[in-house]
Amino acid sequence: MTTAQTEKLSMPSEIFDEMARKYKNGLGGAQNDIVRALLSHSKERHPIKSDSIIHDNACGPAVVTSEILTRGIDPLPHIFATDYAQGMVEIANSYKERGGWDTVSVQQMDGQALSFEDEKFTHSISSLGVFMFPDDKKGLAEMYRTLKPGGWVGVTSWSDVRWPTAAISTYEKLFPDAKEPIILPQVKNWMDPENCQKNLRQAGFHSIKVETIPCINRQPTKEMGASAFAEFLRHVSPTVKSWDDQTREEFMLSFRQLIEDMYSPSTNGSGVELTMYAIVTSGSK
Template identity: 65%
Template sequence: MATNTTEKVNLPSQVFDELAKRYENGLGGAQIDIVRGILSHSKDKYPIDSNSIVHDNACGPAVVTNQILSQGISPPPHIFATDYAEGMINVANCYKERNSWDTVTVQHMDGQSLTFEDEKFTHSISSLGVFMFPDEKKGLSEMYRTLKPGGWIGVSSWKDVRWPTAALAAYEKVFPDAKDPMVLPLAKNWMDPESCERNLREAGFQDVKAEVLPCANRQPNAKVGASIFAGFLKQISPTARAWDEKTWERYAECLSGLIEEMFAPSADGNGVEVTLYAIVTSGRK
């Protein structure tokens, strides 16, 4: 039987609006690990300073913006945080107001069709963003267009987010006679360092490098972690979204059991964690 298929699935903005409500808890701090990894690529030759103009592209809840500003650069750099999902923009604006980010501009904008002028930014960063665009080549082209000559780009994608293995195993167990495969929206051309480097080079960037970065999803307990992963899958898998509630519940019970087994006690004794693997890629214009 066919158990899975991976393809580029264009998710509606409403999906990301829903994900925005639980984005930070869902990644369990992993996004912070990833963003710090991205910023480490720029700090030696392309440091962000007071004169920098930064684009936080597909900003989500502004993790990139927050990590840059937490470095204590004085005066802080100008940052433009954009996202095409209203839910993410609302979260980013809340953080801007709560933290009095006076040098941050938050805008609703499609990363495939940026309204910024050419050569605006010194740094363009998209953490777990551009690889999910319906047309990631257009997204990279826009990042290139809006970077100043010599400007720096940093992006990240997933190599192994762990839940797909459990999702496919549960599908095969619950639906052993299924004729249709389970569709998972995995961007194959972003799941290894060589492909990620090629994507940036083909977009015109130079001095490109990529590395696999382990990051930890930390949760209070395995049941909470499994519930979050399952809820994420329900939102982004076209197969799961098409099920009725009873079918989903039957599948989710099996899936949750498999995901719980992935978590282990945290090293500090505070809750549980599972190691995920991201890819951080960077270059310059």
């Protein structure tokens, strides 16, 4: 049996601030795989050029921005990177300063209430972002509003991030007689391609393309990979947060072991890797 209760994923900014410095390493490069797949959609239908004006919405550690800037476009396009969490903004700014990203502007901004004018961008991108907004419909509406007619939109979300299965199995093992299920966050209406396509269509976009892709979480050791998932689970599950320290640590010990077992040696012989699955969706205004 599957013992789980889901609730809309809605985390306050301060939790993202706490997680910001571990975010990129925790995904182990999987986000880069996802962004590259998304940008291939753009290349097919609406290539990014020097005169493009791009919004990296819910930018996190600026993976979208970084990938665009390494694509050999000369001169570089202007990119506006925004995020609601100050911790993410600080990380993106540190990359901007270190990389000398002169065409990049980094701002703290709520993706559900963008301060940009109408029809500003040629490309509006949100990778692993808008699907986590408290009101994802508002987020998409703002992306539509700020995109130029004929502009290109790209969003990504998770199909299978793997860790929930381990969390449920651990809960069932440790609490076989539990009357209440473990509460885990859900990504409402974004975990299958059909719903992702529907979300963009209802927001007014057309010529929608959607695909599910594998992405690889690469870690130096399986222990480091499991620890990253455990840290995330501590923040997002009300059930886990409600336990006393001893119960929580007992759960995490078993949970981490199951995650470790999911990793396998990397194909290049360095470290370990875990295959996850994401949904890449794009369209036009």
